[in-house]
């Protein structure tokens with residue numbers, strides 16, 4: 619949910635037509651994002667999904683292959699956009715915690731001289747990794763994977779939807795993480811609390827290409843400065859506070875793991891996501907009962923649940939959430 623400052627900024631933002639490059643807030647956001655991530659240029663896109671799709675399209679051509687973790691958002695949750703829109707095949711790789719080792723990368727590279735096989739053109743990493751529990755890539759592992767990918771002539775797109783969470787958790791600058799990619803998408807609409815929007819960053823040529831893809835996908839928004847204004851505030855004010863979300867997630871996970879039938883791998887609770895498994899009750903009735911009591915959650919499997927901590931949820935809310943969970947689990 620947007621902050622009061624964001625709501626005010628939306629109301630007063632100077633606006634122009636962004637498709638013509640004339641929206642001052644969008645231009646400012648793009649400049650800020652590129653600078654923060656240490657990339658040449660950036661383009662504001664509608665969503666993380668659009669940013670990733672554009673990332674696939676600029677890094678691989680029709681008929682080529684993109685290597686991705688088997689549990690990645692790109693492979694699992696983007697409606698096969700890579701295949702349908704970009705004509706790119708995804709090669710899923712099963713990993714431990716979303717981290718791909720140089721050996722794993724080497725194993726799936728296709729020989730370039732075999733016409734039976736598609737060309738391995740690009741690879742995508744996800745940091746933090748959603749389906750693996752919001753886990754953070756150790757920076758050395760990400761760097762090693764990036765270097766290995768380049769050694770195999772792969773272009774690297776980082777799905778950094780929650781990369782600011784990763785940076786805060788590691789205590790490094792977001793540019794250190796972005797440096798392990800050619801192109802990168804991050805979301806403003808998740809922990810950074812904007813109502814909508816993501817930013818795709820990379821070399822100028824890739825961003826120019828991405829801008830064309832954005833238009834093609836119907837993502838050329840006109841007075842998009844009302845949204846970008848929130849993004850500017852997000853980058854200025856909402857990054858450091860992510861540490862609170864991480865602390866709240868940990869308290870929530872520790873409390874949940876003491877409840878009857880609940881299993882939660884605490885080693886994976888590194889940022890703002892809490893995945894856990896239910897014992898007796900299924901995810902659907904658990905979600906419904908929690909919702910009746912004002913607690914929103916998401917079932918991600920028959921008995922698998924996900925909670926997310928974010929701006930607007932404080933330590934007291936976590937205690938209230940734990941009380942609701944206990945009530946539902948013991949009813």
Ligand SMILES: Cc1ncc(COP(=O)(O)O)c(C=O)c1O
Nearest residue numbers: 665666667668691744748777779
């Ligand atoms: C890792 C990851 N990448 C990309 C996305 C897509 O973002 P959006 O919902 O803005 O399309 C999500 C959304 O949950 C995500 O978790």
